[in-house]
Structures are given as structure tokens and as C-alpha cells.
Amino acid sequence: MNSENTAAIEALDVAKHFGQVEAVKGVSFCVNAGEIFGFLGPNGAGKTTTINMLTGLARPDHGRISYFGRDYTANLKKAQHLMGVVPDESNLYPEMSGLDNLSFCASLYGMGKKERETRSRELLASFGLTDASKRAFGGYSRGMKRRLTIAAGIIHHPKILFLDEPTTGVDVASARRIRELIAGLKSSGTTVFLTTHYIEEAQRLCDRIAFIVDGRIVRMDAVAELLRQTHGKHVVELTTSGSLTQMREEVLRGFSNVEFEFPADNILRSITEQALALAPLIRFLEERGIAVTEARAVKPSLEDVFIRVTGIEVDRMKKEKEKKGPQ
Amino acid sequence: MKQWIAFWNIFSKDIRTYYLKPPNLSWGIIFPLAWTLMFFIRSGGDVDLFALLPGVMTMSILFGTTSLLSVTITFEKKGRSFERLxxxxxxxxxxxxxxxxxxxxFGAINAFVPLIIAAFIVDLGAVSWALLICGVVLTSVVSTFLGLFIAVAVSEVFEAQTFSNFFRFPMVFLCGLFFPIERLPVFLRPLSYVLPLTYGGDILQGAVNQSALMPSALSLAALVVFCAGLFLLSVRTIRVKWIC
Structure with missing residues (x-):
């Protein structure tokens, strides 16, 4: 089978409920071999449940899951040799050293002693963890833990890697290193299924993105295409001297031909097809005691696309996730 | 895929991580010693070691296996490292x-601690070793699978410990180790025969004292049935509760 021409992952109408709660409501998508596919959504949108179903940690109630053209829905165990999984919380053994953890994970895939030791040392070196290889995993910093968990996920050279929030809660340097590693995986031909709440990270790394909200995929496209659709618009961001919270309805009513977003308490964003004359809007605000302190044209980003598609403020999503934090 | 590599490494990792830890090693030695000493003191020094040995061996297996396994599996489940497996x-x-x-x-080795101590005090020449080894191994397997059954039924470590005692203590008093089944109240006797430890203890009684209540083949067969039942039930529970 030529993996270049076949979808690495194909999910068709996959659904899952827990009691009365419909966690995933029939999602369908294809991930092409060798691409980085982003799966974005707020907390509780169904991202982790979808990953659990794809990897065999949860049983779908409905739908079909295929890898490289073969249907594995009935027995996902048989597809597990194809995939590596890096969960949102590091799940290695705290009392074991970095080297022993990697070697143990390799043994779960039937790798012989010599092969797994060589591979473990190779990964420790490329993830910058050689000096810490003999130290217990429990004593690692968050960034080091994430890196070792990613190394454990690719120890057996999987064709597909599932990465659930790989950079959440790690320092800037570690996050940058992890992003470089992910980009390196793509270069080596690994298909990556990535969930993250860092939109700019998804924009930088992913080829295609699906937005999932409340268990449904609400938009799915190539990153370039998502941005192109938004680029046609004129976006201007006004920063004001006071809060706009009480005035939102009034602004919307006063300028009904303009689309507005309120990304923060004192920030108003106008989105129009044609360039907007700002004077009436500024005057409108000033008449109500609100001064405009800054006005700037905004080049739309994936974050804007996300906000428009999901209606969710990215900052709030980040804070919620970081509050929860990884282990 | 070479599954035996995974099997061996899971086994050896658990031995290193849990069973060879000093507290557990000392538990394996101190527990049988404490039980032996307790009965020795209670009998005023006039203790029949042959009568005591099957009971102490069986309890050493039961407590050693159920305590450790139920806690370690719950611990790994809670820490999410079980997900990796x-x-x-x-x-x-x-x-x-x-x-x-x-x-x-670990359970089988625990059982041999009191036996080794007894070997220095009494002559074990009359012991039926083949039957004893079969009994120890099967009792160890059935107790471990009971621990597994408990581990997969709960989600917290403290629940595992509480739930273990719910099974263990009634079993110790009803399985005929310290009170002969025929001396139990009539309404409790049927209960004894649905406890795996009754058969494990009886095999060891037969091997050490040649005083088994039931034929050894029947007890061995019953233990095999209990092992298979508890294991399949536990695996089914994991499928239903953990991969849901």
C-alpha cells in the first residue's frame, strides 16, 4: 500500500457519549500521511475523547476508524503498533530514570535490549536529556518531563503520533524546542495529530486544522485556506480608555452594518468588507465618555479565525487550560 | 511482535519497582514470623507446628499478594502510567x-518463609512436596487474581485497601484454617465452599499433615476454576470500566 496516497487516519461519523452527555457528536475527518493535523477546541470540546477513541483507550459508540485504508474500528489494539501517543499529562514512571523509562516503553513494542538501549540514548541526545538520563523522572522539570514523554511516544518509530497539548505549562525555551522536534518529525515522514490551545503554535506547525466545539467539527481546512478566507476582510482594532462591557449592545445597534468583536474589556474590533471610516465610530464612543487611545489595522491570524468560528476567546481558553495544568 | 519481551519487562519492572523494595521485602518476612509467634505465644509454647504451618502459609500468600497487587494497579491507574500499558x-x-x-x-516466596523457618525446628520429611508446590502456586495465583479483581473494581488506593479487607478477613475465618469447617454454624458452612482459600488451605493441609478434608484433585480443580473466573471477570471489568 502506498502510504503517500492513502489517508493515514480516517474517522467517519465517530460518536461517543458518557451517560446523558454527548461528548463527541459524529465527527468525520481525514489526516493525510506525513502532514501535521491540528485539532483545536476549547476545554471539554471532545478533543481528548476523540484521541482516546482513535488510540483504543475508549470505544466509539458509533462510526468507523481506519488507518492507512484499513478499518480497525472493531479491534483498535491491532493498530496500536502504528501509533505513538503523548497524552496531555506525562504518564511515565516517576521512580524510574529517564533512560529506564524509554527502554521500558521500547520493550512494550517488542524491541530487543540492544536496539532499545541504542534508540533510547539516541532520543535522549536529540531531546537534550543525556545529562539527566540516569536521574529519576519524578525529579525532572515540567519541560524535561514533556520532552521525555514525547521521546517515549516515538521510541518505536510510529507512523502516526498523537500529541495532546504538548507545550502546555512548559517554559518558553522548552516549548520552542518541542515545536522544533514536532517540525522535525514531519520532515522524517511521521504523521502528527496535534491538539493544542496555543493557536499561534497550530498556525506555525499545522498543515490542516479542524475546529471542534461541543463535540462537533465546525470548520476544517488547510491553514493557508483558513487565513485566505479571512484576509479579504478589513479588521481594525480600537483600544479604549474605559470598559466597553456596558456599551456592547449600543455599539452593535448603532453600527448594524459592521461586524464587531470584543476580545477584551477595553478592546473593540471591527470587521468589514470595505475599509471603514473610523471617525463616526470614534465620535460615537467619545460622546459616551469613552476615549479611543489607539487604533490599528489588524492582519488576521488563525486566532481570529478561531474566535470567529467558535465564538470563544482564546485568552480565556489558555487561562482555563493553564489553571488545570499538566502533571 | 515479540510479546514475550513486553511480558518480561513488565514483570521485571514490577519486581524492581514494587516487590524488591525494602518495606515489601520486610513485610514478606515479618508477616509470617509475626503470625507464627502469635500462635506460639497463644499456645503457651506448646505449639503444633505442623497444624500451624498450612494456615500461616496460606495467610502469608493471601495478604502478600492482595495487599500489593491491588494497591500497585490502583496506583498506576491513578498516575495514568497504566494507560501507557x-x-x-x-x-x-x-x-x-x-x-x-x-x-x-511474591506470594509463593512469602509462603516458603514459614516453611524454611519450620525446617530448622521440625522434620519435614513427611511433607508431600509436589502437592505442596502445586498448592502454593495455585493459592498464590488465585489470591493475586482476587487482588486484581479488587484493584479493577475501585478507583482509589484507600478503597483498594478497604475493599481487600472486606474479602480477606471473613475469608480467613471461614475457610477452615483456624476453625474447622465442620465446627462452623450450619448456615455458614456453604459459604466456606465458595471461598477459594478453603481449597488452597485444604491442599496445604493435605500436603503437610495428610489431613485434607477434600480430595486434592478436587481442590486443585476448584482453584483452577476460581483462577480462570476471577481473571476473566477482572479483564472484562477493565474492558467495560477502563476502556469505555
Missing amino acids: LLAPISLEYLMLAKTSGAIM
């Missing part, structure tokens, strides 16, 4: 056999 391309049955093999060995 569930993601490995090995069958769930094979995985659970690997996870329980360390406890089985």
Missing part, C-alpha cells in the same frame, strides 16, 4: 498476566 500492542489478557506474575511470585 493499555496503549501497547499487546492483548489485554497478556498484559494482565504480565502485571500479575510478579505478585504471584
